[in-house]
Amino acid sequence: MLRSTIYKKKSPLLVFLIPAFIFLGLFLFYPFIVNIVNSFMHIQDLGTAAQGLNQPFYDNYERLFTDADMVTSLKNTLIVMGCTVIFQVGIALVLSILVDSIGKGAGFFRTVYFFPIVISATALGLLFNLIFLFRGGMVNQLLDNLQLVTRNIDWKDENHFMFTMLLPVMWQYVGFYFVILITGLNNISTDIYEAAAIDGASGFKRIRFITLPLIYNVLCTCLVLAITGALKVFDLPWVMMGTGMPLGKSWLTATYMYYNTMSRGDVDYASTIAILIVVLGVVVSFVVNKVFKEKEY
Amino acid sequence: MKALLKAKRVRHPVLPGQKFTPIKLLTFAVLIFWALTTIYPFFWVITNSFRVRGEIRSDSFTIPTGDSFTFDNYEKAMGRYDFGTAYVNSLVVSTVVTIVVILVSGMAAYALVRYEFRGKKILYSLLIASMMFPVFSTIIPVFRMEAAWGLAATTNRWIALISVILPQIAGNIAFSTVVLMGFIRSLPIEIEESAYLDGCNVFKIYFKMIMPMARPSFATVAIFAFLWSYNDLFSQMFFLRYPNQFTITLMLNDINSQAGTNYGYMAAAVVIIVVPVLIVYMFLQKNIIKGLTAGAIKG
Numbered sequence: 001m002l003r004s005t006i007y008k009k010k011s012p013l014l015v016f017l018i019p020a021f022i023f024l025g026l027f028l029f030y031p032f033i034v035n036i037v038n039s040f041m042h043i044q045d046l047g048t049a050a051q052g053l054n055q056p057f058y059d060n061y062e063r064l065f066t067d068a069d070m071v072t073s074l075k076n077t078l079i080v081m082g083c084t085v086i087f088q089v090g091i092a093l094v095l096s097i098l099v100d101s102i103g104k105g106a107g108f109f110r111t112v113y114f115f116p117i118v119i120s121a122t123a124l125g126l127l128f129n130l131i132f133l134f135r136g137g138m139v140n141q142l143l144d145n146l147q148l149v150t151r152n153i154d155w156k157d158e159n160h161f162m163f164t165m166l167l168p169v170m171w172q173y174v175g176f177y178f179v180i181l182i183t184g185l186n187n188i189s190t191d192i193y194e195a196a197a198i199d200g201a202s203g204f205k206r207i208r209f210i211t212l213p214l215i216y217n218v219l220c221t222c223l224v225l226a227i228t229g230a231l232k233v234f235d236l237p238w239v240m241m242g243t244g245m246p247l248g249k250s251w252l253t254a255t256y257m258y259y260n261t262m263s264r265g266d267v268d269y270a271s272t273i274a275i276l277i278v279v280l281g282v283v284v285s286f287v288v289n290k291v292f293k294e295k296e297y
Numbered sequence: 298m299k300a301l302l303k304a305k306r307v308r309h310p311v312l313p314g315q316k317f318t319p320i321k322l323l324t325f326a327v328l329i330f331w332a333l334t335t336i337y338p339f340f341w342v343i344t345n346s347f348r349v350r351g352e353i354r355s356d357s358f359t360i361p362t363g364d365s366f367t368f369d370n371y372e373k374a375m376g377r378y379d380f381g382t383a384y385v386n387s388l389v390v391s392t393v394v395t396i397v398v399i400l401v402s403g404m405a406a407y408a409l410v411r412y413e414f415r416g417k418k419i420l421y422s423l424l425i426a427s428m429m430f431p432v433f434s435t436i437i438p439v440f441r442m443e444a445a446w447g448l449a450a451t452t453n454r455w456i457a458l459i460s461v462i463l464p465q466i467a468g469n470i471a472f473s474t475v476v477l478m479g480f481i482r483s484l485p486i487e488i489e490e491s492a493y494l495d496g497c498n499v500f501k502i503y504f505k506m507i508m509p510m511a512r513p514s515f516a517t518v519a520i521f522a523f524l525w526s527y528n529d530l531f532s533q534m535f536f537l538r539y540p541n542q543f544t545i546t547l548m549l550n551d552i553n554s555q556a557g558t559n560y561g562y563m564a565a566a567v568v569i570i571v572v573p574v575l576i577v578y579m580f581l582q583k584n585i586i587k588g589l590t591a592g593a594i595k596g
Contacts, residue, residue: 006493007412012500016408019401020470021420027467028427031438038437046437047444095331098324105328111582112332118578118585120528122546123570126553127342130560130567136354138341145358171334179586180593203320221593232431235530235546239553257433258531267437274433281431 035271043267050268060272069244070273073251080166080233080252081284084226087170092177093219097207099178100185110182113175121172125239128168132156132240161241161250168236173229177222184218185211220292227288231281234258253277339571346370346564353560370561371569377562378548379540380569386458386537387544391526393462398469398522399515405470406477407503411489427471432464432532439464440535454541461536465526473518476591480514481507520581520588545570 040057041050054060064070099109116124131138132155143149155164188211196202196210212219234254243259244251251259253273260270345353348361350369361367374380409421443449448460484507492502508515530546537547552566578585 006489006499006502009499010412010414012498013408013412013414015500016404016412016503017420020405020474021423023401023463023467023470024423024427026442027439027464028430028435028471029423031435031442032430034438034442035434046440047450091331095328098328102321102324102328109328109332110586112335114582114586114589115575115578116335117589118524118574119571120530120546120549122528122530122549122553123567126549126563126567127338127571129553130342130345130563131338133354133560136357136560138338138357141354141357174331175335176590179590183590225593235528238530239550242554254433254531258534261437262534271437274431274437277431278429278434281429 035274038268039272039275041268043271045265046261046267054268060269063269064272064276069248069251069256072244072249073253073256074276076162076251077231077233077253077280079162080169081227081230083166083170084173084230085223087166088173088226089177089219089222091170091174092181092222095174096178096181096185097211099182100211106182106186110179113178115175116172117176121235122239124168124172125236128164128236129240132164156241156245158246158249161246165237165241165250168240169233172236173226177226180222181215181218184215188214223292224285224288228281228285231277231284253280339575342564342567342571346561346568348561350559350561353564370565373559374552374562374565374569378552378566380548382541383543383545383548386454386542387527387546390458390462390465390533390544391523394465394469394526395519395523397462397466398473399519401466402470402473402518403477403508403511403515404503406474406481407507409474410478410481411486424471424474428475432468436464436532436535443536449536450538452539454539457537457539457542461533464532464536465529468532469522469525473522476518477511477514480511484510516584517588517591520585521591524585524589 038050039060040053042052042054043050095109095113099106132140134140134152134154134156137155139155140149140152143153153160155161192210192214193206196206201209232254233252237250237252238255238258241250241255243263244255253276257270257273257277260266260273341357344360345357347366347368347370348357349365349367352361352365356365359365405424409417409424440449443460443463448456448463451457451460488506488510489502492506497505528546530550533544533547534550537543540551543551549566549570552563
């Protein structure tokens with residue numbers, strides 16, 4: 001009853017809430033709406049005012065479907081999404097089950113596996129540029145020392161760029177999902193495993209019928225995060241591939257949006273790409289949430 | 298959430314016949330292999346940052362000793378780039394973002410948990426909705442707005458830093474508020490009631506009781522906001538254009554595009570950036586891991 005007395009006077013509410021919602025309104029909601037408006041306008045440069053509507057006003061939306069580079073970046077972004085499911089979450093799941101099964105050393109593996117997430121993707125991009133260097137990079141040197149290749153491999157050419165771009169992105173985030181999954185595994189009570197052992201379930205049976213169902217919801221959380229996170233991948237591809245190396249084949253929606261804003265000064269088109277990213281994000285999270293509906297056990 | 302975060306380390310019973318089998322050996326091999334993939338690249342870049350420039354391309358897997366060992370790369374890197382300024386800029390931006398995010402979202406979280414008022418549901422929905430806006434969809438209008446205010450695209454170092462601080466704060470508020478709401482909700486209201494009876498007003502209750510009690514979750518939120526801001530490249534590339542405004546990530550981006558073939562000082566630059574983070578991580582790793590996964594692990 002006291003609660004209602006303490007919090008009956010509503011005037012402090014304004015002091016508590018106004019700062020947060022000013023920030024949200026001014027720097028998120030208002031720009032979000034302006035961005036939608038901008039996508040119909042003709043804006044030549046970041047710093048100049050709009051010069052009226054586009055002719056026709058939906059011109060940019062039409063371009064989205066006819067622009068070959070845009071199609072490439074969409075396709076690549078979808079590939080990144082698929083790979084995050086298989087590699088980021090998949091490897092994390094395998095590693096977490098393995099660490100959980102040995103019981104010891106979980107702390108060590110957590111620390112080591114998580115480390116790449118703390119490092120800025122920009123620094124990792126530089127590091128992987130050195131690793132995949134054409135002349136004398138780590139990988140080419142290793143292959144050369146083992147005499148597996150006769151000529152250096154150009155890791156950023158048409159045949160290898162996808163691997164080179166995806167590997168660091170996948171590698172960096174395995175530790176993140178590993179920590180989430182191992183936390184889920186730690187919460188499975190020992191009693192259940194004991195009961196299973198008495199019933200004769202061990203090894204793969206134990207994983208299939210006990211572990212996986214019990215961490216299903218945690219796994220779903222990981223999948224949703226990984227797939228929606230794929231839309232935001234920017235830093236590593238930007239540092240490693242720059243402007244869509246080789247020949248515009250490695251564009252992602254995010255890097256292509258930045259390029260259109262900064263290098264081509266096509267601000268209204270960039271705004272349209274940003275809207276596409278939002279729509280894609282909403283649709284994908286809706287579908288993913290439907291497919292991996294949380295279950296009650 | 299708390300129950301999950303304080304994961305008990307359950308030891309599984311050693312099952313019969315599972316003492317030291319080939320399977321266990323294979324398990325260790327796989328786990329150690331992945332550990333090497335995360336450790337070795339950093340080890341490799343550190344050793345090569347001390348290697349004489351010409352040898353990196355031919356002999357990068359040994360530990361540099363004798364004639365191969367040099368501090369040259371560091372001298373060159375430090376001579377060409379102003380790491381000190383970049384560190385100051387990064388720390389100023391991330392520290393201010395973190396402090397403001399904590400203050401602003403803490404107050405909002407407290408009000409949204411404890412007060413009952415009309416429109417509360419709408420405000421909460423707006424909060425959740427704002428987490429859906431990727432930075433790409435707001436950055437152009439924010440830049441144009443700030444340019445009109447005279448904040449963005451200026452040569453003044455501190456004003457330029459403010460122009461990147463403001464949108465970064467906004468980008469962290471929703472997430473932080475939601476995490477803090479979860480914690481404040483779990484605090485016993487009796488403490489606030491007795492403080493009230495002792496004559497405290499709500500502001501005193503918030504700053505003197507709630508904030509100290511919620512310190513662990515404030516730490517979680519602070520670590521998340523700090524690292525997010527510190528590692529951000531996208532919005533910093535938009536707002537900071539001149540070398541005296543460069544943060545660590547921008548300087549790296551610049552080195553990357555200009556270093557050409559001088560791999561020695563690229564390696565040195567990576568080490569200069571990574572090692573401080575590595576040291577902080579070693580001391581605070583439990584809190585950092587908790588902070589960065591807080592959004593995903595909910596109870």
